Amino acid sequence: MRHLEAFLDVVRYGNISAAARARNVSQPALSKTISDLETLLGVALFQRAGRRTRLTADGETLQTHALAAMRNLEAAVGGVSGQAAGGQVKVGVLPTVAGGFFPSVALEFSRGSADALITTVTGPNSSLIRMLRSGKIDLMVGRMPMARDMPGLSFEFLYEEPVLLVGRAEHPARDWPASKALRAYPLILPNSGAIIRQHVNQYLSTLGLAEVNHYRLTPVASCFPCSSRY
Structure with missing residues (x-):
């Protein structure tokens, strides 16, 4: 011991x-x-x-x-x-989950476990997985990682959320086909280390736009008509 x-x-x-x-x-x-x-x-x-x-x-x-x-x-x-009874539960959550899905779950948990304290940590998916493996958090709500990152971990599928291509309402390309709009205007992409970026790259490839170097890269979580699993 x-x-x-x-x-x-x-x-x-x-x-x-x-x-x-x-x-x-x-x-x-x-x-x-x-x-x-x-x-x-x-x-x-x-x-x-x-x-x-x-x-x-x-x-x-x-x-x-x-x-x-x-x-x-x-x-x-x-x-x-x-x-x-009681104790502390340390949960890692993605920023996109912390403001939407997680609060209602935490409230429901607290009603059934009034003596338990819930603490949360936010960060990138890869960082939360490292914290989970090192014991710094007890569980996490994040995107499903690659198979190579799963050994030793157990997971439960919670929901699937769409990933959308979004522009302002008055954008001149709002009625264009996606492939034409993406060739004509700069694009904000998820950062290269994000799991969701792989889906984005696959989508670009289906449109013949695999050369993502043509686009402005900005670290945000947004973008395409595919899906991301949590």
């Missing part, structure tokens, strides 16, 4: 120095605990990159199961001690 708690703290704080300060132990002592755990398992759990530590593939596997084990143990202790 001590080894797993130390391991999860290093993941949570990003490096051994920060984790040692949070645990009120010396850095050499925590380094030895991690080293002992790696020796017990016979694998390397971290890659050192300057002051930061990154999980290896074996480290990611251990993290997934260790988080689940710790949460199950906490639930078991709370259940037998009569202290299962």
Whole structure:
């Protein structure tokens, strides 16, 4: 248990120095605990990159199961001690979800769990997934990631929302076919790291507009007649 708690703290704080300060132990002592755990398992759990530590593939596997084990143990202790009620739920939500879908869900949850405190964190989908894996949040409401990012995570399909091509009401191209309008006017796109951008690129390709370098790139979440799943 001590080894797993130390391991999860290093993941949570990003490096051994920060984790040692949070645990009120010396850095050499925590380094030895991690080293002992790696020796017990016979694998390397971290890659050192300057002051930061990154999980290896074996480290990611251990993290997934260790988080689940710790949460199950906490639930078991709370259940037998009569202290299962209350607590805090940390939820990561996309900015587009934080102002629309999530508030009604949070209110409904609070009515059934009056003693629980809900805290929210907003950010890009990729950032929220990293926080979920590191244990900084308990769950997230975001776009469904690529298959390669799903191992170790469970998800539930909530809803599908359209992604639209939008212009002002008085725009001179409002009655044009989309392909003609997109060739004639600059376009605001989702940023290149957004999951939704892949759908946008596919849509452009169907119109013969794969050369997105012709367009002005601005980091917003908007744009096309396809769909995005949450």
